[in-house]
Amino acid sequence: MNSQTRPWRKGTVFPFAAFQGQDQARLALCLAVVCPAIGGVLLSGEKGTGKSTLARGLASVLRGLGGGAFVDLPLGAGEDRLSGAIDLEKALRLGRIAWQPGLLAQAHGGVLYADEVNLLPDHIADMLLDACASGVHRVEREGVSMEHPSRFVLVGSMNPEEGELRPQLADRFGLCVAVQASREASERLKVLRAIESFEADPAGFAQGYAGQSDDLLKKLELAVRLYPGVALTAKARELCVTLAGQANSAGQRAELVMARAAKAHAALDSRADATEDDVKAVAEMVLVHRRRMAPPPPPPRQEEQPEPPHDHEHEPDQPEEQQEEPPQDRPESGQASQEQSPGPDQPRDDQGEGAPDTAAPSAPKEEVFEIGQTFQLKPIRFRKDRLRRKAGSGRRTPTRTISKCGRYVKARLDERATDLALDATLRAAAPHQHGRRAMTAGGPAVILKPRDLRDKLREKRVGTLIVFVVDASSSMGAARRMSEAKGAVLSWLLDAYRKRDKVAFVAFRGEKAVTLLPPSSSMERAFRLLEELPTGGKTPLAHGLAEGYRIIQTELRKNPSTIPMLLLISDGRTNVSFSGGRPLKDALAMAESIACDPRIRPIVVDTEPDHINAMGLAKRLAEALRGKHFKVEDLKAESLVGIIAEGRAS
Amino acid sequence: MSARPLYPFSAIVGQERMKQALLLNVVLPSIGGVLIRGEKGTAKSTAVRALAALLPDIEVVEGCRFHCDPDDPSRHCQECLERASSGPLPRAHVPTRVVELPVGATEDRVVGSLDLERAIREGLKSFEPGVLARANRAILYVDEVNLLDDHVVDALLDAAAMGVNTVEREGVSMSHPSRFVLVGTMNPEEGELRPQLLDRFGLCVEVEGIIDPAARMEIIRRLEAYEADPEGFAHRHKADDAAQADRLTQAKRIISEVTISDEMLLDVARLSIALEVDGHRADLVMMRAAKAMAALDGRTEVQRSDLRRAAELALPHRMRRKPFEDVGVDGEAIERVLGQEQ
Numbered sequence: 005m006n007s008q009t010r011p012w013r014k015g016t017v018f019p020f021a022a023f024q025g026q027d028q029a030r031l032a033l034c035l036a037v038v039c040p041a042i043g044g045v046l047l048s049g050e051k052g053t054g055k056s057t058l059a060r061g062l063a064s065v066l067r068g069l070g071g072g073a074f075v076d077l078p079l080g081a082g083e084d085r086l087s088g089a090i091d092l093e094k095a096l097r098l099g100r101i102a103w104q105p106g107l108l109a110q111a112h113g114g115v116l117y118a119d120e121v122n123l124l125p126d127h128i129a130d131m132l133l134d135a136c137a138s139g140v141h142r143v144e145r146e147g148v149s150m151e152h153p154s155r156f157v158l159v160g161s162m163n164p165e166e167g168e169l170r171p172q173l174a175d176r177f178g179l180c181v182a183v184q185a186s187r188e189a190s191e192r193l194k195v196l197r198a199i200e201s202f203e204a205d206p207a208g209f210a211q212g213y214a215g216q217s218d219d220l221l222k223k224l225e226l227a228v229r230l231y232p233g234v235a236l237t238a239k240a241r242e243l244c245v246t247l248a249g250q251a252n253s254a255g256q257r258a259e260l261v262m263a264r265a266a267k268a269h270a271a272l273d274s275r276a277d278a279t280e281d282d283v284k285a286v287a288e289m290v291l292v293h294r295r296r297m298a299p300p301p302p303p304p305r306q307e308e309q310p311e312p313p314h315d316h317e318h319e320p321d322q323p324e325e326q327q328e329e330p331p332q333d334r335p336e337s338g339q340a341s342q343e344q345s346p347g348p349d350q351p352r353d354d355q356g357e358g359a360p361d362t363a364a365p366s367a368p369k370e371e372v373f374e375i376g377q378t379f380q381l382k383p384i385r386f387r388k389d390r391l392r393r394k395a396g397s398g399r400r401t402p403t404r405t406i407s408k409c410g411r412y413v414k415a416r417l418d419e420r421a422t423d424l425a426l427d428a429t430l431r432a433a434a435p436h437q438h439g440r441r442a443m444t445a446g447g448p449a450v451i452l453k454p455r456d457l458r459d460k461l462r463e464k465r466v467g468t469l470i471v472f473v474v475d476a477s478s479s480m481g482a483a484r485r486m487s488e489a490k491g492a493v494l495s496w497l498l499d500a501y502r503k504r505d506k507v508a509f510v511a512f513r514g515e516k517a518v519t520l521l522p523p524s525s526s527m528e529r530a531f532r533l534l535e536e537l538p539t540g541g542k543t544p545l546a547h548g549l550a551e552g553y554r555i556i557q558t559e560l561r562k563n564p565s566t567i568p569m570l571l572l573i574s575d576g577r578t579n580v581s582f583s584g585g586r587p588l589k590d591a592l593a594m595a596e597s598i599a600c601d602p603r604i605r606p607i608v609v610d611t612e613p614d615h616i617n618a619m620g621l622a623k624r625l626a627e628a629l630r631g632k633h634f635k636v637e638d639l640k641a642e643s644l645v646g647i648i649a650e651g652r653a654s
Numbered sequence: 655m656s657a658r659p660l661y662p663f664s665a666i667v668g669q670e671r672m673k674q675a676l677l678l679n680v681v682l683p684s685i686g687g688v689l690i691r692g693e694k695g696t697a698k699s700t701a702v703r704a705l706a707a708l709l710p711d712i713e714v715v716e717g718c719r720f721h722c723d724p725d726d727p728s729r730h731c732q733e734c735l736e737r738a739s740s741g742p743l744p745r746a747h748v749p750t751r752v753v754e755l756p757v758g759a760t761e762d763r764v765v766g767s768l769d770l771e772r773a774i775r776e777g778l779k780s781f782e783p784g785v786l787a788r789a790n791r792a793i794l795y796v797d798e799v800n801l802l803d804d805h806v807v808d809a810l811l812d813a814a815a816m817g818v819n820t821v822e823r824e825g826v827s828m829s830h831p832s833r834f835v836l837v838g839t840m841n842p843e844e845g846e847l848r849p850q851l852l853d854r855f856g857l858c859v860e861v862e863g864i865i866d867p868a869a870r871m872e873i874i875r876r877l878e879a880y881e882a883d884p885e886g887f888a889h890r891h892k893a894d895d896a897a898q899a900d901r902l903t904q905a906k907r908i909i910s911e912v913t914i915s916d917e918m919l920l921d922v923a924r925l926s927i928a929l930e931v932d933g934h935r936a937d938l939v940m941m942r943a944a945k946a947m948a949a950l951d952g953r954t955e956v957q958r959s960d961l962r963r964a965a966e967l968a969l970p971h972r973m974r975r976k977p978f979e980d981v982g983v984d985g986e987a988i989e990r991v992l993g994q995e996q
Contacts, residue, residue, distance in 0.1 A: 558845040
C-alpha cells in the first residue's frame with residue numbers, strides 16, 4: 005500500500021511537454037526543478053485551467069530525471085499520514101513499535117503536491133509550513149520522539165475564489181503564477197484538440213510527444229548541472245534588490261528567490277551569466293504574492309483590488325472614496341416614496357431626500373453604489389489571532405469533534421472506538437499481555453480486549469458564520485447610506501477574513517431576498533458581490549430575515565458546531581408583507597421567531613440617520629431579535645472592535 | 655431489493671432534459687456527471703434507477719472489491735494486478751449498479767478507512783472500502799448534494815475528476831480506481847453549492863414540476879397502472895426500453911468515431927469567452943456532450959443543433975452571476991454565437 009505505486013495513473017497523466025499554453029506556469033515549475041532552493045510553486049487561478057494536470061505532469065518529469073518522489077497530498081489527509089504514525093500492524097502482530105513514515109518523509113528530495121492548498125485544515129497547513137521552513141520534520145507525539153529530514157519542493161494549486169491562502173503559507177512558495185484560461189478562441193481550440201486526442205489514446209498521445217518530452221528532460225538535466233556555475237551579473241543583482249524594494253515585500257526572501265530563479269532561468273537557457281533579462285523574466289512570479297498592499301495573489305480578472313485598510317492608522321486613506329454620493333442617486337427615490345411607512349418622517353436626512361416623492365412611477369430602478377469608507381479596526385487584536393494558533397491558546401473556542409479530521413489531542417476510553425488511538429490502546433493493553441498470552445496460543449503478539457480500546461479525541465476550531473442581511477432597497481439609496489452600509493460590510497468582511505470566519509451574504513429588495521453568497525470563506529467573491537450589489541426597489545425586510553435564518557439553519561445542520569451571527573443592516577423600514585399581514589408586523593414576528601433560537605447571535609446595524617422624526621424601527625427590530633443594536637456611526641474605529649468582541653465573547 | 659420490477663425509463667413522462675443529460679453521461683462518462691436542480695417529486699431518483707436498469711451487465715473481475723474491468727489492466731486495483739500476475743483473472747457479470755450516498759455520510763465512510771475490527775482482532779492493517787470503492791463503474795447517486803459536508807463533497811469530486819480515490823488517513827495509504835457517473839440532486843432553496851463544486855458537475859439541468867394538466871393526468875394514470883400491476887406495466891414498456899437500450903449501446907459503440915469540426919469548436923470557445931465562464935471545463939464539456947448527442951442520434955459528425963443543446967446543459971451552472979441574477983443560461987448569448995435555430 006505504497007502511494008508511489010499507482011499503476012493506473014501511469015500513462016493516464018497528460019504529458020507535461022504536451023501542455024498548450026500556461027507558459028508561465030510551466031516555466032515556474034521548471035525553474036523549481038532546476039533549483040529546489042527556490043522553494044516551490046503556487047499555481048493560483050480560476051477553476052478548470054489545468055492547474056492540477058500541470059502539477060501532476062511534473063511527476064513523470066521527475067521520474068525522467070531520476071529524481072525524487074512526487075507525493076500527492078489529498079485534501080482529506082490526516083495528520084497521521086502526513087507526519088507518520090506508529091505502525092499498527094507491526095505493533096500488534098509483532099509487538100514492535102515501528103514508525104510508519106508519513107508523506108513528509110516520502111516527499112524528502114522530491115515534490116509534495118497539495119491541490120487546493122488554501123483549503124487544507126490549519127493543523128495540516130501548520131505541519132507543512134514547519135517542515136518547509138526547517139527542512140526537518142519533528143515528531144513529538146504518540147509516545148514517539150524523532151525527527152527526520154524533509155526537504156521538498158512544495159507545489160500547490162488553489163482557486164482564490166474558494167478562500168485566501170494564509171500569508172505565511174503563501175510566502176513559503178518561492179514562485180507564484182496566476183493561471184488563466186486563454187481568452188483567444190484559437191488557443192482554446194488547441195487545448196480542446198490536445199485533450200481530445202489524449203483521451204482517445206493516452207499512450208499514443210504520449211508517444212507522439214515523446215520527442216518533446218525528451219528534449220525537455222535533456223534541457224532540465226543540463227540546467228541542473230549548469231546551475232551551480234551560473235553567476236548573477238552585478239546589474240542583475242541590483243535589479244533584484246530594486247524590484248523587491250519597489251514591491252515593498254517583507255524580509256529578504258523576495259530578492260533571494262529572485263536571484264535564484266534568475267540563475268535557474270539562465271541555466272535553462274544554457275548560459276552561465278544571469279542577466280537583467282533573466283531577472284525580468286522571473287520577477288513577476290517572485291513578487292506577485294509578496295507585494296504588500298494587495299491581497300495575494302491577485303485574481304487575473306479583477307481590475308480593482310480592494311485596498312485592505314492599513315492597520316496603523318485610524319483614518320481611512322482612500323481619498324478617492326467620496327464622502328457624498330454623486331447626485332444621480334437622487335431620482336432614485338421614486339421608489340422610496342412607496343416604501344416610507346406612514347408617518348411624518350419625510351425629511352429623512354439632511355439632504356432633503358423626501359422631496360422627489362412625486363417622481364414618476366418607476367419600474368424598479370437600480371443603481372450600484374460604490375463601497376464607502378471602511379473603518380479601521382484595532383490591529384493588535386487581529387495580529388494576536390495569528391499567533392494564538394501556534395501558542396495554542398485562543399479566544400475562539402476550540403471544540404471537540406467527532407469527525408476524524410482535526411488534531412488528535414488526547415485519548416479516551418471507549419470500547420466502541422472507531423478512531424483508534426493506537427498509542428494509548430497499546431499502553432492500556434501492555435500490562436495484561438502476560439496473562440492473556442497464557443490463555444491463548446498463537447495469534448497476534450499483542451492481544452487486545454475491548455476494555456483496552458482508546459478512541460482519539462480530536463479538536464477542531466469552531467468558526468463563526470457571519471450572515472450579512474443587507475437592505476438593498478431604494479431607501480438605502482438615499483444620501484450615502486448604501487455606500488456607508490457597504491463600507492461597514494466590507495470592514496466586517498476584512499475582519500472575518502483575518503479571523504478566518506465564514507461569511508454568507510443575503511440582500512433583500514424588490515419582492516424577494518436573495519442569497520448572494522452561500523457560506524464561504526472567500527473574501528474575493530464577497531467583495532465582488534458587494535461591489536456589484538445594486539440598490540433599488542421595495543423593502544421585503546421579513547424576507548431578508550427569513551433567508552438569513554434559512555442559511556443559518558442549513559449550516560447548523562451541516563455543521564452543528566458553527567457559531568452563527570446574523571447581521572442585519574437596515575433602517576428597519578419595510579413595505580413588503582411576508583405572510584399577508586402588515587409588513588412591519590411581519591418583520592417583527594419573524595425577528596421574534598429568530599430570537600427563539602438561542603444559538604444565533606443577532607446584531608442590527610441601523611442605517612437610519614439621526615433625526616427628530618427618526619422612527620427607530622431598527623431598534624425595535626433589534627429588541628425583537630433580542631440582539632444588539634448599533635448605529636453606523638457607532639461602528640467606527642474602536643467601537644467596532646467592541647461589538648465584535650462582545651458578539652464573539654459569549 | 656424486492657422482485658418488483660423498476661419503473662421503466664421509457665414510461666417517465668416529460669423531464670426530457672434530465673433524461674437526455676443522464677443518457678449523455680452513460681454514452682460518454684467523461685462528461686462528468688449531471689447536477690439536477692429542482693423541487694422534490696420530479697422523478698429524479700426514479701429516472702436514475704430506471705436508467706441503470708437499461709444498461710447492460712458489466713464484466714468484472716470476480717471477487718474484486720472495486721469491480722475492476724478484466725479487460726482494462728491499466729485501471730486495475732493493486733489486488734487485481736497481483737492476482738493477474740499469477741494467471742488469468744476469473745470473470746463475472748454484474749448488473750450496473752446505482753450506489754447511493756446518504757446525506758449523513760461521513761468522510762471516512764465515503765473514502766474508506768482502516769478496518770478497525772480486523773486490526774484489533776488480527777493485528778492486520780487492512781482497508782475497509784467506502785462508498786467510492788463501491789461506486790467504481792457504477793452510477794453514484796447523491797441526493798441533496800448541497801447538504802453534504804464540504805469535506806465529503808471535496809473528496810467526492812476529487813475522485814470524480816481523477817477516476818481514482820486516494821486515501822491517506824489512519825495509517826492507511828492507498829488508492830483505488832473510482833470511476834463513476836455522478837448524479838447529484840439539489841433543491842436550491844436549501845442552499846447553494848460552492849461555485850468550484852458546481853463547476854465539477856459536467857451538466858446541469860433544472861427540473862420543474864410539470865404544470866400541464868394533461869401531462870399531470872398522464873403521470874398519475876401511469877403511476878396507478880404501475881402500482882396496480884408492476885409486472886404488466888413493465889412488460890408493456892419493455893419494447894420501448896429495449897429500443898432505448900439499443901440506442902445507448904449503439905451510441906457507445908460509435909462515440910469514439912464522432913468528430914467535431916474546427917469551426918464548431920471555435921464557436922464553443924467563443925461562447926465560453928463571451929459568457930465569461932472560468933477555465934476550459936465548459937469548453938470540454940460542451941465538446942463531449944455534443945459528441946454524445948450526435949452518437950445518440952446515430953451520427954458520427956457533430957451538428958450545430960447538438961452544440962446548442964450541449965451548451966444549454968453545460969453552461970447554466972457556470973455562468974458568472976451578478977447579484978439578483980438567477981441561475982440560468984443566457985439564451986441570447988448562445989444564439990448570438992451559435993446562430994439561430996434553423
